[in-house]
Amino acid sequence: MALIEDKQLVELHKEQINNNYAVGDIYLGRIKKIMPGLNAAFVDVGYEKDAFLHYFDLGPQVQSLIKLTKIKRNGSVTGTLLDNLKLEADINKAGKISDVLSKNMLLPVQIAKEPISTKGPRLSSDISIAGRYVVLVPFSNTISVSKKIKSNTERNRLKKIIESIKPQNFGVIIRTVSEGRGVAEMQKDLLDLIAKWENFIKKVPSTEPSKRVWGEMDRSSTLIRDILNPDFTNVYVSTPELFDDIRSYVHDISPEMEKIVKLYKQKEPIFDHFGIEKQIKNAFGKTVNLPGGAYLVVEHTEALHVIDVNSGNRTASKENQEENALQVNKEAA
Template identity: 40%
Template structure:
């Protein structure tokens, strides 16, 4: 898959879009001077102990107070970590306890503690914390409170695993642990050693900041663009387009450190058309971040959000209008195709919106066990590119697929179109996607769009009109028929045989 990174730097925020074969895969926002980000290290103060939850509320400067659970504390190393903080007495009889199983045995109100943000503030919840500190690099992750060496499970070559283990074991100081990342595959010892020294220097800088008055941030994570490059840069990434010259220079400098042979993929965009509009990102946001998400074969998925979970429903859409003489085998294969296409889109939607928690998908019913297994394996394969932790269960007897996904930032949502001044533009983008999908199906000839009179007038006005632009783009004339009795968002697409291809 050919990938591109499009960076739109504005005055107050930076928007970063990851495209795969022209399709929007991920969309990130970095608000400049934002206070809390995943990976930041804070010197916090224990505010209170939540005995019933076996957790503590830590003051790191957020108005809600941050949440630290007992399970997110490294029990083996917590004493060593607390001892690093100046003028911070450890709880009496801490070292005499052989089996600490309560956070009350470890922490007390007023105590200072070094923590790392594992989840940003979401809705009315404060940040989620951990004391299992790690400093990520491109090839290695430094573990300040461990002495072990771990290797990514994605490195399957046994000889390469032995080489990397031997290499790191030779250059690693005794007081640190290391995780060898997948990107370290076939990397020379010199490159790994340089990165290790860089991470150790970063950690020493953090230790020097522990003398500051708590609560305070003692180490800030890299900019979002750098984090994306660090965690997902590979041979698939062909270009990086950015509309800010100085940010281009910084990215060039960073890339020259992690992949000097690839610095030529960075391109400074200086066109008059906004960069997100130029590469079709704004259009994709309007089409694919709504409640109803269209699929390329005319089917669609509906995404609903509740307090406890996300529900995704797969609908056949225009595929309801199949030929009357189709066989049972044709119907079953058509349902499988819709479900497979929906599974591909669902995997993309989870990454794009960063949906987390419990997710339930209601696929179109299939009774063939082989087809159910095929769908399950297809969904797992498409979710492999998702860096977030997730677990997928096979379809149950009701045909529902359930899985969980770990989320670290607020879910990305489109502004409600009813409150948006650009609603008409959003609707036209959606219509164009449906028409483009219909045109790709070469079985349909003489396409007519039946739509409300006001929308019809909007599509026909000006020169070139939207109708004429569609003709130049798709080399096919779309006949627009105004229907006064239709609702504003109601439409029907009909072919020469007066068959309904698609409808609202």
């Protein structure tokens, strides 16, 4: 999936086929090992490598999440909202993970970073569910507005809309794309997220440890959800099946933009037709040429990336060698 502005590739996204560990997925993790030296825990989420959960990614209200999980697993409460749940105190920002988690504890965790190479997924227990206009944050009552919305009048208007419809003990982040949207659109988006939360909570009691409880949408839909805005002129899709899915999703979230979703029908591969493939090869190649004649050589190792800056065919007199080196390094930076 590629995002192009003025024929230039600005974003490239890949999705693995049958990816069971996508960013946003929620698993009922089992704490496998506490690592005090790292202030982190390794968590079994069913992947071949244990997932990694750092103390800083627990979220301030992790104790409330642990409490709710125990209540649901014991079957003592049947409701799915948080109206009657007494929230626990926030954890200490400088605390120790061993004071919060213990071996074999069950904890809902969200995939924050997909597994790569020899490493398992990176996790967070600061659960959130993203929608088109808002993000739902359980165990909070804070309403925050995207800093990109500059108008104080608009910020206050959006806050008042959310205040009038959000349930107790749920926080909400109002996204940039919500600017100018009406009550009905905001309410529909929030209610959809609450329904997803309820679906997740209903599954917690019966889900086996290390199994997925709730899955995020496919990558193409989440990408459309997060970046689609009125500046878009076309969305080209290369397969009829995906075209139907994308068009249907755009119709749901922005009906006025459904017409820009188009099925690509040319024989030439879509990335070749729009000059994307060539840009990908240039971007991921080892050598990057700079406008002034210098070039970079980028090497990837298991531990880090190494970037070698070369002056190339850039010429300078002996007296100006230091100035030349400075200019090359500034250009590289």
